[in-house]
Amino acid sequence: MNPSSDPITPDRLDATFAALADPTRRAILARLAAGEASVTELAEPFAMSQPAISKHLKVLERAGLISSGNVAQRRPRRLEAQPLAEANQWLERYREFWELSYLRLDGVLEELKAGQPTPARNRRRRPPA
Amino acid sequence: MNPSSDPITPDRLDATFAALADPTRRAILARLAAGEASVTELAEPFAMSQPAISKHLKVLERAGLISSGNVAQRRPRRLEAQPLAEANQWLERYREFWELSYLRLDGVLEELKAGQPTPARNRRRRPPA
Numbered sequence: 001m002n003p004s005s006d007p008i009t010p011d012r013l014d015a016t017f018a019a020l021a022d023p024t025r026r027a028i029l030a031r032l033a034a035g036e037a038s039v040t041e042l043a044e045p046f047a048m049s050q051p052a053i054s055k056h057l058k059v060l061e062r063a064g065l066i067s068s069g070n071v072a073q074r075r076p077r078r079l080e081a082q083p084l085a086e087a088n089q090w091l092e093r094y095r096e097f098w099e100l101s102y103l104r105l106d107g108v109l110e111e112l113k114a115g116q117p118t119p120a121r122n123r124r125r126r127p128p129a
Numbered sequence: 130m131n132p133s134s135d136p137i138t139p140d141r142l143d144a145t146f147a148a149l150a151d152p153t154r155r156a157i158l159a160r161l162a163a164g165e166a167s168v169t170e171l172a173e174p175f176a177m178s179q180p181a182i183s184k185h186l187k188v189l190e191r192a193g194l195i196s197s198g199n200v201a202q203r204r205p206r207r208l209e210a211q212p213l214a215e216a217n218q219w220l221e222r223y224r225e226f227w228e229l230s231y232l233r234l235d236g237v238l239e240e241l242k243a244g245q246p247t248p249a250r251n252r253r254r255r256p257p258a
Contacts, residue, residue, distance in 0.1 A: 017146045021147035029223075081227030081231070098217075102214075
C-alpha cells in the first residue's frame with residue numbers, strides 16, 4: 001500500500017495545509033514524531049494554557065494529523081502519517097519546477113561571476129505531471 | 130544554490146501553508162506551472178468574479194508563491210519556486226515516519242491475509258532529523 005492508492009480529496013488537502021499553517025501545531029507534530037504524548041506532556045514546552053493547546057490539538061485531530069489512544073484517562077495523542085504523505089505528494093508535482101528554477105539561478109550566478117553578460121532567462125515552464 | 134542554504138522562518142512556512150489551504154489557489158498555481166498568465170486568463174476557468182480571483186492572487190503574492198511581471202499593463206503572474214521547495218523540505222522530515230507507517234500496515238495486512246494472529250504493533254517512532 002502507498003498513499004497514491006487512495007485519491008486525495010481537495011477538502012483533505014485544505015484541512016492538512018490549514019493545520020500546518022501554525023508554528024505551535026508544527027511543533028506539536030515534531031514532538032509526536034518522537035512518540036505518543038499526553039496533553040499535559042504536549043503543553044509543557046509551550047508558554048500556553050492547556051485549553052489553548054487543546055484548541056490546537058482539535059485542529060490537528062480534525063485534519064487527521066493526530067489521533068487519541070484509549071489508555072485509561074491518559075488518552076495519549078499520536079501522529080498519523082497519511083495526511084503528511086498526501087501533502088508531500090501534492091508538493092512533489094512541483095519538484096521539477098523548483099529544481100529547474102534553481103538550475104537557472106545557478107547559471108545566472110556563474111555568468112555573473114565570470115563577468116559575462118547575462119542572457120535573457122529562459123522562461124520555459126512545465127506543467128506538473 | 131539549493132533551498133537549504135537559506136534558513137526557513139516559521140512566518141514564511143505559516144504563509145505558504147495557509148496559501149495552499151484553498152482549492153482555487155492550488156488550481157491557480159497548477160495553471161501558472163504551465164506558464165505565465167494574466168489575471169483575466171487566470172479567472173477564465175473559474176466561476177468567479179475577477180475581484181474574487183484578485184483576492185486569491187494577493188494571498189499567493191504575499192506568501193511569495195507568485196510574482197507579477199511588468200509587461201505593459203498585462204502584468205502577467207508567474208509561479209515562484211522557493212516557497213514550494215521550503216514547504217516540501219519541512220514535510221520531508223516526516224518521510225521516514227510515513228514510510229515506516231505504511232510498512233507496518235503492509236505487515237498487518239499480510240498477516241490478516243495469511244490468517245495469522247496480528248501481533249501488537251511496534252509503535253517505535255523516530256523524531257524528524
